[in-house]
Amino acid sequence: MFLHTCHRIEWYTEKAxxxxxxxxxxxASEIFGRINVTARLGQIAAGVKSLIVGDHLVFQQVLESGxxxxxxxxxxxxxxxxxxxxxxxxxxxxxxxxxxxxxxxGVLRVANNETSGPVKRLIIIGxxxxxQSIAVASGSSYGEVVIVTRNPTRLxxxxxxxxxxxxxxxxxxxxxxxEAYTDLPFDLVIATTSANETYLNNLSAIAxxxxxxxxxxxxxxxxxxxxxxxxxxxxxxxIMQWVSELNRPVQVRAAYAAAWIAEQLAHSNRKWVIS
Numbered sequence: 001m002f003l004h005t006c007h008r009i010e011w012y013t014e015k016a017x018x019x020x021x022x023x024x025x026x027x028a029s030e031i032f033g034r035i036n037v038t039a040r041l042g043q044i045a046a047g048v049k050s051l052i053v054g055d056h057l058v059f060q061q062v063l064e065s066g067x068x069x070x071x072x073x074x075x076x077x078x079x080x081x082x083x084x085x086x087x088x089x090x091x092x093x094x095x096x097x098x099x100x101x102x103x104x105x106g107v108l109r110v111a112n113n114e115t116s117g118p119v120k121r122l123i124i125i126g127x128x129x130x131x132q133s134i135a136v137a138s139g140s141s142y143g144e145v146v147i148v149t150r151n152p153t154r155l156x157x158x159x160x161x162x163x164x165x166x167x168x169x170x171x172x173x174x175x176x177x178x179e180a181y182t183d184l185p186f187d188l189v190i191a192t193t194s195a196n197e198t199y200l201n202n203l204s205a206i207a208x209x210x211x212x213x214x215x216x217x218x219x220x221x222x223x224x225x226x227x228x229x230x231x232x233x234x235x236x237x238x239i240m241q242w243v244s245e246l247n248r249p250v251q252v253r254a255a256y257a258a259a260w261i262a263e264q265l266a267h268s269n270r271k272w273v274i275s
Contacts, residue, residue, distance in 0.1 A: 001069045001079065005061045006101065006130050006191075007051050007220050008044070012037065014074045035265045038078045038085075042261045045086030047095055048254040051240065053247055054095040057129045059086060085261050093257040099246045101130055102137035104239065105189060105216050108232075109141070120213060121184060123148060123177060124169070125203055126191035127155040130218060134189055135159075135169045142187070145169035148177045148206070150199060174202035182209040190217040207231075 001012040031037055040049075045062040047054040066079035089095065099107060108114075122142040124131050127149030135145050149155045152171045159168055172181070188207060207215060207224055215231040217223050222233045232239060244251065 001065055001075050003041075003044075003062060003065045004193075005044070005050075005058050006055075006128075006218065010044075012041070012075050012078065034074075034078060038082050039262045039265050041078060041082035042085040042089070042265075043258050045083055046089040046254075046257055046261065047086075047097075048089075048258040048261075051234070052097050052099070052101055052243060053254045054090070054097045054250050055100055056096070057101065057133060059083075059090065061129060062086070081265075085264060089257040089261055093253045093260070095250065095254055095257055097247050097250055099243050100133075101218065102133040104234075104243065105134065105138060105187070105214075106141055108214065108216070114214070121146065121181065121186040122189065123181060123186050123206060124189045124191060125174070125206065125223075126189075126193075126218075127151060127158075127171075128191065128193075131189070131191040132159065134191065138189075139167055139169070146177060146181050147171045148174050148203070150174075174199055174206065178202045178205040178209075182206055182211055185211050185213055187213045188215040190215065190219055190223045192219060192223075 003010040003012065031040055041062065043049050045059050047056075047058050050058050062079075063083060066076075066083060069076045069079055071080070120142055121144045122135075122138050123146045124135055124138075125148045127147060131147060131149075132155075135147055139145055147155065147159075147169050149171060150173070152173060155171050156168075159171065182205070186209075190203075190207065192203070203223070206212075213230060215224075217231065217233045219233075222236075224231055234240065
């Protein structure tokens with residue numbers, strides 16, 4: 001099973017000597033044994049190992065990864081148990097962040113008195129769960145929200161499915177965004193993974209536009225090689241320390257949840273399944 005979350009790539013396999021299809025993972029640290037692997041996956045899904053403890057996206061990301069695995073396989077069994085434990089742990093210990101990934105931009109704007117003045121455009125680079133979540137959370141704060149992705153058609157379908165009557169962001173390609181949507185002041189969110197050179201060039205044109213206001217980068221590796229005054233990476237300038245402080249009560253509960261998941265696997269004969 002291939003697991004790709006906002007800041008994590010892992011490969012789960014039944015064969016101890018198997019090579020990962022992701023070259024970067026070959027030679028990485030490994031965990032062996034059904035109990036250890038199930039505990040880890042359950043803790044990841046519960047959000048207790050996330051950069052922002054308890055984040056709302058990771059459970060769904062694990063769930064989607066596991067749905068591509070055969071239920072009657074060993075990995076399918078690990079997945080089912082881990083998801084059931086994670087779901088129970090999140091509920092039992094109230095694992096939900098006070099400030100989540102999608103909240104950071106709004107909190108920064110309030111903290112820096114950026115909510116007054118002309119209503120800006122927000123450009124979000126990326127089409128995954130994180131980008132979509134930020135678009136939904138920011139819809140009421142900006143006059144226009146534009147999402148840049150490599151597959152606009154697929155993203156439009158996804159956004160329609162989760163709209164619930166909310167206004168839809170405009171979805172376009174990087175080339176079109178660079179040419180048509182950087183003419184006015186805008187804030188920028190970068191929430192994308194690796195891309196080909198042409199795509200990266202178009203994204204760079206957006207990120208380096210003279211009209212960029214605040215730029216917030218959620219990518220695992222900073223997108224801009226040289227920081228600018230308005231550019232903040234998720235790990236820079238004390239952002240995560242600040243978010244962690246706001247989420248401190250959740251971190252305490254998360255530590256208990258992580259221990260509880262491990263304990264259920266080590267000392268219980270209960271058959272954990274998805275309910």
